[in-house]
Structure formats: C-alpha cells, structure tokens
Amino acid sequence: RIFSKPKNAVLRKKRPIEEVVKNNNLSVFDFPRFKLVQILQYLLKQNVFESSIAARSVFPELFPQPPEPPKILASTEQRDSVMEKTTGLLETSRIKPNNFSNDDTITVSFNFLDDDPQSVDCVVQYFYRSDYEIPRPTPGTDDETDVIFKEDADHSAADDAASDDSHLVIHVKVFTLAEKYDIPPLKDLSLKKFEAAARLHWKSNRLVEAAQEAYTSTVSDVQEMRKAVIKILYMQRELLDEKHVKDLLLQVPQITFDLLMRFHEMAKPNSRSSMFRYG
CATH class of the missing domain: 1.20.930 (Transcription Elongation Factor S-II; Chain A)
Known part of the structure; x- marks a missing residue:
C-alpha cells in the first residue's frame, strides 16, 4: 500500500523511490536494494500501484475473475449493510471481494474501513438510485464561522x-x-x-x-x-x-x-x- 498513496504513486526517479524504500524498511530477502528500486521504478511507470486496470494489463495472470455474487456486504465502522443491487458495482474492476461463502448463496464482503463513512453511504445510495443525497446537519450556534x-x-x-x-x-x-x-x-x-x-x-x-x-x-x-x-x-x-x-x-x-x-x-x-x- 505504500506506493498506492498519491504522494508516492507519482514517483518516477530512482532517488526518491529509494528514499521511500529506506524510510519504510522495504526489503526482499537476498535481493539487492538497487534491484528492488529498479523494479519499483518500472512498476510505477506502468501505473501499477494507481489502478488495478493497469496492474491487470501488466500482470493478467494475477487477476482471475471471481464468480459474480448476487449480493454484497459493505462494511464501515458505522454500518453493515447488505446491498441486493449489484449491477454496476461488480463490473468495477477496482472493487475486490474479501471472501466468498461456500454455500449456494454467495456473499461478498467489501472492506471500506479506510474510507470516509458518509462518502461510502453516498456510494451505496448511488447503486440503489443512481443518485445520492447528503443529510443536512443540525444547525449549530457557530454556523457563521464557516x-x-x-x-x-x-x-x-x-x-x-x-x-x-x-x-x-x-x-x-x-x-x-x-x-x-x-x-x-x-x-x-x-x-x-x-x-x-x-x-x-x-x-x-x-x-x-x-x-x-x-x-x-x-x-x-x-x-x-x-x-x-x-x-x-x-x-x-x-x-x-x-x-x-x-x-x-x-x-x-x-x-x-x-x-x-x-x-x-x-x-x-x-x-x-x-x-x-x-x-
């Protein structure tokens, strides 16, 4: 995930890439650092860390197609909501399932814990209604400060x-x-x-x-x-x-x-x- 961060995903030169490697103690057993930096530089130039679409085009063998499930379990810290409407969501190649059940009813769990819960709620609304609404906050006494x-x-x-x-x-x-x-x-x-x-x-x-x-x-x-x-x-x-x-x-x-x-x-x-x- 280190090179998926926006500030690192845009790196293309060896020296700043090597700095990230050093700062995060990245290493591969019995593999010289300069070789690791060279490989990372190549992957960054291919935008592998920015998009699973790019990663799939470079390494198609690493991206087998999962079976299409009939329902999705989306999780955040504030909600566990079963979404029956899956058309469109499963066609987006960057959303990857965490697990599949073994019975006839396949349930896929998606982990949104790193994402803003209110924004995730809007995404969920979109797949239900092709639109989303944001609830108005309760008016406060300091509204004018904004x-x-x-x-x-x-x-x-x-x-x-x-x-x-x-x-x-x-x-x-x-x-x-x-x-x-x-x-x-x-x-x-x-x-x-x-x-x-x-x-x-x-x-x-x-x-x-x-x-x-x-x-x-x-x-x-x-x-x-x-x-x-x-x-x-x-x-x-x-x-x-x-x-x-x-x-x-x-x-x-x-x-x-x-x-x-x-x-x-x-x-x-x-x-x-x-x-x-x-x-």
Missing part, C-alpha cells in the same frame, strides 16, 4: 434546500471514492454536484477545505475535480483577497501554479477556452 463574507451569509430557502456548504467537501470525497473504485458515472455526478454547490457557497470557508481535499486525495492525472476548484477561484477572483484563500495558495503550491497558468491561458489573444464557463 462563511468568509459574513455580510452575505444569508441564503434563500431554495438555496439552503439545494445544498449545504459542508457538501462541498463530501462531494469531493465521493469523487475520490468513485475514482478509487473506477465508477465513472459517479465521478461525473459528484463533479456536477460539487460545481452546483460551489456556485451557491463559494464564499464559504468549506471551499478551502474542499480544495485541499481535491488536491491531496487524488493523483495528479485525475484533473476533473482540480479543474473545478480552479474554475471557481478564477471566476470569483475576490476570493484571492481573503486570508483563508491566501493561506491555501501557500499551503498547496500546485493550486497556485494551476491558477496562474489559467490566468496566463486566458490572457492570450483570442482565447476561446470555455473550460471555466458555467453552463
């Missing part, structure tokens, strides 16, 4: 019903799970929901949290959610005057770089880019 522009904190009842600012982060986490388990339609859905929530709540501090999540929970090759973050920062430039956003640009240099390149691209004569226009 709004950068307090004078504009009030929203219409329709806006509140459509989305809560905390949904920004959850939509990003759902997108990450959809990428992790290779569910393209859910990726598209969570991206659209994030963009809709961002249009309503771009003044919220939660946008900063969502931006950090988008840039730290996915590998650099997965650009859709990152582009959505840059889009809102580019369109709502007054955010750049806010301390929270300035801190974000210092903490996550890649956001700063992407935003700068967007300004550069849009400054070119006859720029026809429509990537950051809302439909």
Whole structure:
C-alpha cells in the first residue's frame, strides 16, 4: 500500500523511490536494494500501484475473475449493510471481494474501513438510485464561522434546500471514492454536484477545505475535480483577497501554479477556452 498513496504513486526517479524504500524498511530477502528500486521504478511507470486496470494489463495472470455474487456486504465502522443491487458495482474492476461463502448463496464482503463513512453511504445510495443525497446537519450556534463574507451569509430557502456548504467537501470525497473504485458515472455526478454547490457557497470557508481535499486525495492525472476548484477561484477572483484563500495558495503550491497558468491561458489573444464557463 505504500506506493498506492498519491504522494508516492507519482514517483518516477530512482532517488526518491529509494528514499521511500529506506524510510519504510522495504526489503526482499537476498535481493539487492538497487534491484528492488529498479523494479519499483518500472512498476510505477506502468501505473501499477494507481489502478488495478493497469496492474491487470501488466500482470493478467494475477487477476482471475471471481464468480459474480448476487449480493454484497459493505462494511464501515458505522454500518453493515447488505446491498441486493449489484449491477454496476461488480463490473468495477477496482472493487475486490474479501471472501466468498461456500454455500449456494454467495456473499461478498467489501472492506471500506479506510474510507470516509458518509462518502461510502453516498456510494451505496448511488447503486440503489443512481443518485445520492447528503443529510443536512443540525444547525449549530457557530454556523457563521464557516462563511468568509459574513455580510452575505444569508441564503434563500431554495438555496439552503439545494445544498449545504459542508457538501462541498463530501462531494469531493465521493469523487475520490468513485475514482478509487473506477465508477465513472459517479465521478461525473459528484463533479456536477460539487460545481452546483460551489456556485451557491463559494464564499464559504468549506471551499478551502474542499480544495485541499481535491488536491491531496487524488493523483495528479485525475484533473476533473482540480479543474473545478480552479474554475471557481478564477471566476470569483475576490476570493484571492481573503486570508483563508491566501493561506491555501501557500499551503498547496500546485493550486497556485494551476491558477496562474489559467490566468496566463486566458490572457492570450483570442482565447476561446470555455473550460471555466458555467453552463
């Protein structure tokens, strides 16, 4: 799992790979370290640690097809839910079963203990309804602390019903799970929901949290959610005057770089880019 982490999965040069090997005490009996580093470098270049699809293409003999079960047992710390609807879920090659039962009724257990429970719940909803909803939290006394522009904190009842600012982060986490388990339609859905929530709540501090999540929970090759973050920062430039956003640009240099390149691209004569226009 060490090289499956986003910060390690993007490594391609021998020296940083060797540093990870040293720091994690990785070794193979009677096998020189430089050879291990060479092999890891090759596997990383093939994206084997990022995607089971890539791993299957390189080592097809290691991925036998499991029998298709009629039901799934999904487990998190907060729920054990039997899902009868399996169409689509079992077709995603990144979701692998932990075990099969030996009787006529096959039950497959999937371990989501490392994933955010609320986001997993949204994934489960998606396979039931091809959609998901996020329950609204109980209003607290410190609601205003999540709004950068307090004078504009009030929203219409329709806006509140459509989305809560905390949904920004959850939509990003759902997108990450959809990428992790290779569910393209859910990726598209969570991206659209994030963009809709961002249009309503771009003044919220939660946008900063969502931006950090988008840039730290996915590998650099997965650009859709990152582009959505840059889009809102580019369109709502007054955010750049806010301390929270300035801190974000210092903490996550890649956001700063992407935003700068967007300004550069849009400054070119006859720029026809429509990537950051809302439909």
